[in-house]
Amino acid sequence: MLKLTSIRHKLILFSLSIIIIVMIVVSFAVYYWLKHYYLHQQEEILVRSGNFAADFLSGHDIGEMREVQLVSLARSISQQNQLPTRMMIIDSDKQVLGDSSRIDSKIGETLNREEIRTALRGEASRAVQYSEEAESWVMQVAIPLYGGATGDFFSVDGVIFLSASLHEVYAILGDIRMLLFWSTVAAMMLAIGASFFWAGRLTEPLKTLNLAAQKMAEGELEQKVEIPEKDEIGRLANQFNIMADRLNYMTRNLKAFAANVSHELRTPLTTLSLLIKSLKEHDMEREQQKEFLDDLDQQTDRLINLVNDLLELTKLEHINIKEKGKHFSLRNILLELIEQMSPWFERGGINFHYDIPLSVLMISGSPGQIRQVFYNLLDNALKYTPEGGEVKLNAREDENNVTVEVKDSGKGIPANERKFIFERFYRMDHSRSRDEGGMGLGLAISKEIIEVHGGEIILSTEEGKGSVFKVILPKVTISKYQLKSES
Numbered sequence: 001m002l003k004l005t006s007i008r009h010k011l012i013l014f015s016l017s018i019i020i021i022v023m024i025v026v027s028f029a030v031y032y033w034l035k036h037y038y039l040h041q042q043e044e045i046l047v048r049s050g051n052f053a054a055d056f057l058s059g060h061d062i063g064e065m066r067e068v069q070l071v072s073l074a075r076s077i078s079q080q081n082q083l084p085t086r087m088m089i090i091d092s093d094k095q096v097l098g099d100s101s102r103i104d105s106k107i108g109e110t111l112n113r114e115e116i117r118t119a120l121r122g123e124a125s126r127a128v129q130y131s132e133e134a135e136s137w138v139m140q141v142a143i144p145l146y147g148g149a150t151g152d153f154f155s156v157d158g159v160i161f162l163s164a165s166l167h168e169v170y171a172i173l174g175d176i177r178m179l180l181f182w183s184t185v186a187a188m189m190l191a192i193g194a195s196f197f198w199a200g201r202l203t204e205p206l207k208t209l210n211l212a213a214q215k216m217a218e219g220e221l222e223q224k225v226e227i228p229e230k231d232e233i234g235r236l237a238n239q240f241n242i243m244a245d246r247l248n249y250m251t252r253n254l255k256a257f258a259a260n261v262s263h264e265l266r267t268p269l270t271t272l273s274l275l276i277k278s279l280k281e282h283d284m285e286r287e288q289q290k291e292f293l294d295d296l297d298q299q300t301d302r303l304i305n306l307v308n309d310l311l312e313l314t315k316l317e318h319i320n321i322k323e324k325g326k327h328f329s330l331r332n333i334l335l336e337l338i339e340q341m342s343p344w345f346e347r348g349g350i351n352f353h354y355d356i357p358l359s360v361l362m363i364s365g366s367p368g369q370i371r372q373v374f375y376n377l378l379d380n381a382l383k384y385t386p387e388g389g390e391v392k393l394n395a396r397e398d399e400n401n402v403t404v405e406v407k408d409s410g411k412g413i414p415a416n417e418r419k420f421i422f423e424r425f426y427r428m429d430h431s432r433s434r435d436e437g438g439m440g441l442g443l444a445i446s447k448e449i450i451e452v453h454g455g456e457i458i459l460s461t462e463e464g465k466g467s468v469f470k471v472i473l474p475k476v477t478i479s480k481y482q483l484k485s486e487s
């Protein structure tokens with residue numbers, strides 16, 4: 001029994017069943033049509049000879065005719081047929097008066113057959129039956145022989161009885177049957193062969209894919225399948241490669257992130273531990289103690305920031321809906337940030353400008369999260385712009401949106417890095433960012449926050465010339481009615 005767990009077996013079974021059904025139906029139809037056609041043709045030949053004999057004898061009283069005349073008539077007519085035909089002339093008492101067959105002539109015998117009785121009633125009749133004598137199928141035709149008219153009717157004086165062997169017809173039909181059988185077998189072989197071939201072509205790439213997927217499941221993530229076909233399987237393979245690449249990339253990043261987190265945590269923790277030990281073991285001046293405590297404070301802040309960033313990320317996965325409807329002024333948030341960060345730009349030797357309109361720039365959502373976004377963007381601008389560079393923050397509004405741009409004259413972001421920049425843990429320049437405490441989380445967090453707020457963040461940058469991060473947020477329009485009721 002075929003187990004239907006492979007495409008090859010299914011394909012074979014499917015094509016075989018179709019071929020078997022079609023061939024059986026077609027074979028039966030062809031066979032029965034041909035059989036009918038041949039028998040009909042045979043019958044016509046016999047009826048024509050019979051009618052010819054009947055015409056010849058019409059007007060004669062066969063009872064009065066001599067036996068030799070009838071026999072020679074029967075013989076000459078049956079010889080005209082291409083088929084070996086036997087003709088008998090029978091009178092109304094069913095007695096044979098003339099017989100074309102010499103060998104077992106039935107002259108003088110009475111033939112009490114159904115067809116003859118029917119013909120004597122005035123109806124021509126036909127029968128096909130197996131004859132033991134002839135050892136083959138035979139067709140028999142009986143045709144009434146009309147004598148003189150009695151009143152309005154012609155009386156049936158006798159019967160012309162013809163019989164012909166169907167040996168040849170059945171031999172032809174047998175040949176046709178064999179032909180149909182063997183063509184069915186050939187078609188089935190062909191179907192099996194074709195199914196094997198096609199199933200092979202279909203399943204080979206699937207096997208490759210399967211193997212690659214299996215290896216991936218076992219942990220070998222670096223998989224690539226090469227399938228040249230451009231069909232659905234080819235597209236699947238392509239998609240598989242993209243998926244594998246992505247998974248690979250994400251896993252690598254996750255590992256890098258875990259390493260980074262450990263490293264980031266270990267440095268401040270080791271420092272903390274050293275500071276505490278020193279404080280404990282050495283007697284120090286008050287002044288020195290304060291210095292140590294300041295260091296302690298700085299390191300704990302760094303730790304808290306890191307942990308906060310990580311927390312922020314996990315929190316974002318469950319959007320805080322409670323804060324979604326809260327209205328607040330983006331202008332105020334931007335001004336606060338400018339106040340806080342301006343000194344840092346100054347210290348870094350970066351020229352910092354801003355251009356904020358006087359309107360409130362009302363938006364809705366979480367003020368804390370929105371503040372975080374612009375903090376991250378300005379922080380990046382600060383970190384990735386060299387001394388002497390320029391950073392510009394400007395905001396504007398139109399009917400529906402508030403748009404804020406953070407523009408810097410830094411090193412820009414190369415085209416091949418742009419699609420990764422917003423991914424978690426992604427940092428372009430690993431060694432450099434780590435020194436500066438960058439975790440590659442800032443932009444990922446920002447993008448998620450902006451999307452949660454129904455906005456979008458767009459990067460346009462030119463390598464070597466700087467970058468512009470444009471944030472578009474839906475504006476809250478306060479209706480006149482609301483303004484009145486509030487006042």
Ligand SMILES: Nc1ncnc2c1ncn2[C@@H]1O[C@H](COP(=O)(O)OP(=O)(O)OP(=O)(O)O)[C@@H](O)[C@H]1O
Nearest residue numbers: 380381384427428429433438439440441442443444
């Ligand atoms: N304004 C910019 N100019 C040039 N490169 C930038 C800029 N902003 C971001 N990048 C690049 O994109 C990377 C990802 O930025 P992101 O803010 O997500 O992480 P980070 O600044 O490295 O770390 P974190 O923000 O978590 O402290 C950065 O490492 C940096 O390489």
Ligand SMILES: [Mg+2]
Nearest residue numbers: 376380442443
């Ligand atoms: Mg950053």
